[in-house]
Amino acid sequence: MTTGTSREEFLRRLRATGSGDPGQPPAKPRPRFADKRGGPNGFIESWTALGGTAEQVPAEDLPGAVTAYAVGRDGPLLATAGLDVAADLTWPDCGSQAAAGSAVGVVRAVAAAAQTGTVLLRADDNRGRAASLLPPACIFVIDAGSVVDTLGDFLRDLEDPPSQLVAVTGPSRSADIESTLVIGVHGPGEVHAILIG
Amino acid sequence: MRVQFFASCLVELLQPDVGTAAQRALGAAGHEPEALVGATCCGQPAYNAGYGAEARRVARRTLRALGDDDRPCVVASGSCATMMSHHWPELFEGTPEETAARRAARRIAELTAFMTTAGSDAAPDGGTGHDDHADVSDTSRAGGPTAVIVHDSCHALRELGAGATVRRALSDTGHVMVDADGGERCCGFGGSFSVKMPAVSVAMADEKLDSFVATGCEQVTSCDLSCLLHLQGRARRRGLGLRFDHVATLLNREP
Amino acid sequence: MSNPTATPVSFGRRADRALADERMRAAIARGTGLMVQRRHEAVAELVNADELRDAASAIRAATLQRLPELLEQWSDNLGALGGQVHWATDADEATAIVAGIVRRRGGKVIAKGKSMISEEIHLNEVLERAGAEVVETDLGEFIQQLAGEPPSHIVAPAMHKDRFEVADLLSADRGAPVSPEIDDEAAYARRRLRQAFLDAGVGITGVNFAVASTGSICLVENEGNGRMCSSLPPTHIALMGLERIVADFAELDVMLNLLARSATGQALTVYTNIVTGPRRGDEIDGPEELHVVVLDGGRSAALDTRFSPALHCIRCGACLNVCPVYRQVGGHAYDSVYSGPIGAVLTPLLKPDDPAARELSEASSLCGACTEICPVRIPLHDLLLHLRHRDAREDASRLRRAGFWLWSQAWSRRWIFRAMVLVARAGLPLLRRMRHLPDVGWLGAWRRGRELP
Structure with missing residues (x-):
């Protein structure tokens, strides 16, 4: 494509301005909190305050926990290929059309942040972005040992980001009408965290 | 303490009593105020409208009146004090008066800021200031007339940090403060804004006045006469029974 | 309001129209009030x-x-x-x-x-x-x-x-x-x-x-x-x-x-x-x-000017929420994608050839609430003031400029000032009593809704 300005031309105009010298590199302090929350319990506290639900189970109980959450829902359960949960559940493909017709998505989180109640998903880890996005409910499976204090603790050490990294902090919401909170606008309105270990 | 005193052009033009009251309050606190001779205005009206040269021309007159002096200069207006202490250095930047303007700027103090912080005999050692608010029902039981709503002028509040000192000065003289909703919101005066955007300015005043009326308290005060005249003008048009007095006037009034 | 869809050319006119819309103003006051309150609680953490x-x-x-x-x-x-x-x-x-x-x-x-x-x-x-x-x-x-x-x-x-x-x-x-x-x-x-x-x-x-x-x-x-x-x-x-x-x-x-x-x-x-x-x-x-x-x-043109801090903006909208002018008139009165204090600064920078954009610096009482809340500390009300200084030189009305010139000549002379003090003290009571004052200029603007001091 030839529309637009070449990068050289675009940047040349910018080079005419600014000193090019930022001086002392700026400080990049980490946030500090009056009410400090850490570890799996801290995560659960923050997550439930946002309207999510959570439980902590031993690894062998994961299939049971997923089944208990999903039974009775209208529509097939959906899990992502990277996560071996149970054999007696039906697993549709993870494409977006399938995900859109599913009642629950199940995805594995690469980490979680306790302070804000944030779950971190890597697109390459889950082999499917739609699973955590299109169904009305989503289960996030989190290794209890992967809980860090803040999103920054995870991000600052991240060297090779995946094609998409999503930090999910609670159920989908909006306050666009009369500044009043509604839950579940486009993404999942029901979010359930299962911490393993 | 011996101090210079500048009433502000608005006080001289419209309410000279405020200047007298301010000097009396300073005297009662053991200070010796001496009114600036030859001063007119700080230049703010032109400065805030975007006219630097005109602002400088007028401010130069007042800068000269301040003279080569070491005494503090007490100003009976939060916004003029802000202009002189915060904006004069930039206004005179690159002119022969720059050094004088910077020196003068350091000597400027708003009336209540000076009275509550300077080495005054009457200065409180533990004035509770900002926390000293009262529920209006309490004050009416305690004798009504002492209750007063403090309108924070934006300059005083945000640039001078004088929100607390107006309250402290009033509480030191026995007044009881009443809080109105949205207390930190601008009243809509804003200098030339009040006549360039009159409808918006009046709408802002209306919200302010409604919040005053809702408290049940009828006495309003501020360290800025300009805000008070704007609010008073609107209150009179609406037929509201609110009273507006500069803080200097209240400091002299037995509560 | 003969044609409600045509957008008036001046901020003042658009503000007048907005002020007549009680429903909109109630929604804005409620919405901005809630957002400010939530912001204060979140920052306090x-x-x-x-x-x-x-x-x-x-x-x-x-x-x-x-x-x-x-x-x-x-x-x-x-x-x-x-x-x-x-x-x-x-x-x-x-x-x-x-x-x-x-x-x-x-x-x-x-x-x-x-x-x-x-x-x-x-x-x-x-x-x-x-x-x-x-x-x-x-x-x-x-x-x-x-x-x-x-x-x-x-x-x-x-x-x-x-x-x-x-x-x-x-x-x-x-x-x-x-x-x-x-x-x-x-x-x-x-x-x-x-x-x-x-x-x-x-x-x-x-x-x-x-x-x-x-x-x-x-x-x-x-x-x-x-x-x-x-x-x-x-x-x-x-x-x-x-x-x-x-x-x-x-x-x-x-x-x-x-x-x-x-x-x-x-x-x-x-x-x-x-x-x-x-x-x-x-x-x-x-x-x-x-x-x-x-x-x-238009951003690169603002880079090496005193207005470059406007480009620090991270689009949080906090300055809109605390702005007492935005609170009264809402966003559409600014007739710009960016409204409120940051809009009043940014719009004339991004549209330097638009005279209507320049007027936005007047849409502020310079109260400084925007500067106080800005998370990246953009001195918004200072920038609005600087814009006024820049534009007053360039394109203020001749009448206005002459007015300030005359005022500055008078008030830089103590004796004229003294004379005006006397005139004001004697004249205001008379003016106040006059029933039919001409509603022109600043006097008329003041009396639109307010009694004289």
Whole structure:
């Protein structure tokens, strides 16, 4: 494509301005909190305050926990290929059309942040972005040992980001009408965290 | 303490009593105020409208009146004090008066800021200031007339940090403060804004006045006469029974 | 109001019209009040909020000092991962680039997330003229699209509407009643827009930050629509202003800790999407193509001026929420994509040839509430004042300039001042008693609603 300005031309105009010298590199302090929350319990506290639900189970109980959450829902359960949960559940493909017709998505989180109640998903880890996005409910499976204090603790050490990294902090919401909170606008309105270990 | 005193052009033009009251309050606190001779205005009206040269021309007159002096200069207006202490250095930047303007700027103090912080005999050692608010029902039981709503002028509040000192000065003289909703919101005066955007300015005043009326308290005060005249003008048009007095006037009034 | 759809040319006139709209004013007062309250609570959670704000301010300033280097590094990194970066000098170039990608990649439906840049370049009009169906998917933007209005607030586009007005718009769209309950309204939008996400050939979003060290773009949102637009369609186009860059994830962390807190009072938005290139290798979904369009749009011209701090803005909207003028008149009175204090500063910088934009610096009482709340410490009310100084020299009315000149001559002479004091003291009581004062000039403006002192 030839529309637009070449990068050289675009940047040349910018080079005419600014000193090019930022001086002392700026400080990049980490946030500090009056009410400090850490570890799996801290995560659960923050997550439930946002309207999510959570439980902590031993690894062998994961299939049971997923089944208990999903039974009775209208529509097939959906899990992502990277996560071996149970054999007696039906697993549709993870494409977006399938995900859109599913009642629950199940995805594995690469980490979680306790302070804000944030779950971190890597697109390459889950082999499917739609699973955590299109169904009305989503289960996030989190290794209890992967809980860090803040999103920054995870991000600052991240060297090779995946094609998409999503930090999910609670159920989908909006306050666009009369500044009043509604839950579940486009993404999942029901979010359930299962911490393993 | 011996101090210079500048009433502000608005006080001289419209309410000279405020200047007298301010000097009396300073005297009662053991200070010796001496009114600036030859001063007119700080230049703010032109400065805030975007006219630097005109602002400088007028401010130069007042800068000269301040003279080569070491005494503090007490100003009976939060916004003029802000202009002189915060904006004069930039206004005179690159002119022969720059050094004088910077020196003068350091000597400027708003009336209540000076009275509550300077080495005054009457200065409180533990004035509770900002926390000293009262529920209006309490004050009416305690004798009504002492209750007063403090309108924070934006300059005083945000640039001078004088929100607390107006309250402290009033509480030191026995007044009881009443809080109105949205207390930190601008009243809509804003200098030339009040006549360039009159409808918006009046709408802002209306919200302010409604919040005053809702408290049940009828006495309003501020360290800025300009805000008070704007609010008073609107209150009179609406037929509201609110009273507006500069803080200097209240400091002299037995509560 | 003979023609309610024609936009008056002056801020004052538009403000008059807004002031007559009690319903809008009530909605704005409520919405901004809630957002300010939530912001204060969220910032209070941070022990070192001031330290973070200082740091954010310094980071933004340092970024502007080395923009070419950071943009080069960022675009090299993104390019190496298969992302395509386009450079647009102005709105025409930006829309032409997007239209070209849409044409090539096909798909009639375009799912669009919230993007202020797209509003700035009037992208929807261009794409619709080219035959595409553009669907705004952010709830507030969807409402505004149905209403045929631009957003009135950079964070909450439909803040000026109450739920009954929203219900009317949604009912008209549905062809059947949608109840004026907010949950029902949101549920209708969810159903209505779901198919658009699945059908869309192209998703368009904004960019909150671009991370130079990795070539990433970061997009924050609450509803999930931004994530849909950047995940489901085969092509994702992201639009960003050239100043949106940070050096690395540590800087991003500082910004993220302030952005949502200042905007909506959340610690973080529900979705913080960090996109680093299109889908890779054996991933089963995600866009095949990622295009990022970087817009200058007049920004580079503001860089080496005293107004450059306006480019530090992270679009949190906090200055709108505390502005007492915005509170009275809402966003549309500014007649600009960017309203409130930041809009009053930014608009004349981005549109230097538009005399109407210059008038916006007067839409402020200079109260300083904006400066006080700005998370990256932009001295907004100082910049508004500087704009007045710049413009008074250039194009103030002769009458006004003569007036200030005369005033300064008089008030720099003590004896004239003394004489005027005497005149004022004697004259005001007379003026006050006069029934029929001419309502002209500043005297008339003062008396519009106020008694004389």
